[in-house]
Each structure stands twice: as structure tokens, then as C-alpha cells.
Amino acid sequence: MRPKSRGSITLKNSDPRSAPLIDPNYLSHPDDLKIMLAGLKKTLSIMQSPAFDKIRGKMVYPLDINNDEQLIEFIRQTADTEYHPVGTCKMGQDEMAVVNTNLQVHGVSKLRVVDASIMPTIITGNTNAPVIAIAEKASDLIKQSHKSGL
Incomplete structure (x- = not known):
């Protein structure tokens, strides 16, 4: 696993x-x-x-x-x-990270990644529920950014 x-x-x-x-x-x-x-x-x-x-x-x-x-x-x-790859667009602040904690791609404005690829490591289980949670968080972040005009 x-x-x-x-x-x-x-x-x-x-x-x-x-x-x-x-x-x-x-x-x-x-x-x-x-x-x-x-x-x-x-x-x-x-x-x-x-x-x-x-x-x-x-x-x-x-x-x-x-x-x-x-x-x-x-x-x-x-x-x-088992077709649950993760980590190709790792979230974080280190040099290997692709997105920040708001799921925004480092150095690219108005682009987010919202899927299992942001997980730095694979979970022990199916990735479906965590991806739903990531998507829910992303929708909140996107709504928040539109309200604030960012």
C-alpha cells in the first residue's frame, strides 16, 4: 500500500x-x-x-x-x-511542489489542480473520498477568490 x-x-x-x-x-x-x-x-x-x-x-x-x-x-x-496514482502535482512549498495550499499552480495565475495528483504521498485506501474532499475544498477556495476579486 x-x-x-x-x-x-x-x-x-x-x-x-x-x-x-x-x-x-x-x-x-x-x-x-x-x-x-x-x-x-x-x-x-x-x-x-x-x-x-x-x-x-x-x-x-x-x-x-x-x-x-x-x-x-x-x-x-x-x-x-490499481489505478490510484497520486503525487504528480504535489502540494506544498518545497522545490518539488507544483501547487500551494490553495491548490494554485506555483508561478501560474488562475490555474488550480484539483485531483489526487496534489497528494504528496498515496493514502492507504481508495482515493475517491479524499478527492471529493479536495474538490469540496477547491470549490470553497474558488468561491472565496471570486468574492474577494482575486
Whole structure:
């Protein structure tokens, strides 16, 4: 739930219509692979327990729980995200921050970012509720700025 690997998003070129270059950089931190390996071994152990003998069936991916090399290769070939990326437009005041605490892009007037990308780190859970909270806060900030003429 808390990967240490970090990817990147960069501009392909100066054309705003060009898709960005996205490198998720999955499993680049050794701790992430270690955790995935332990989780896969636990899953295989549970599925191979006698409690599943009557319903188990044939393994779709026959894996040897004692062969770390094989398991790591399987993880590298099949693991992916659950599509809750965060942090590409981090909120904060440090040099890596893209938006301030009012969700305004540093150095760009009248532009805000209102989604999970402002979260500096991923939460342990679905990002839906926090994004709703961010949107509610953003709507209050936008209304407030219109009232004050900013």
C-alpha cells in the first residue's frame, strides 16, 4: 500500500497536444519487490493449504513457492497498479511542489489542480473520498477568490 518506487511524468516536447512521457518505474525500489514476493508466497501458501484441496483446481500459473527467481519473474511480468496514482502535482512549498495550499499552480495565475495528483504521498485506501474532499475544498477556495476579486 505504500510503494517506495517513484515514477516520472515529463513533457515529450513543447507541443501541448503531445502526450506526456510516463514512466511508472514499478518495482524499482528493492523493498517493493521484497514485499510483493512475501505477499505472493503467503498467497500461494494459503491456496496450497488443505482447506482448498476440494475446490482448488489447476493453477493457471504453476508457480514453485520455493523458487524466488521464478516468483520474482512472475511478479515483474504481471504486477501493475490499481489505478490510484497520486503525487504528480504535489502540494506544498518545497522545490518539488507544483501547487500551494490553495491548490494554485506555483508561478501560474488562475490555474488550480484539483485531483489526487496534489497528494504528496498515496493514502492507504481508495482515493475517491479524499478527492471529493479536495474538490469540496477547491470549490470553497474558488468561491472565496471570486468574492474577494482575486
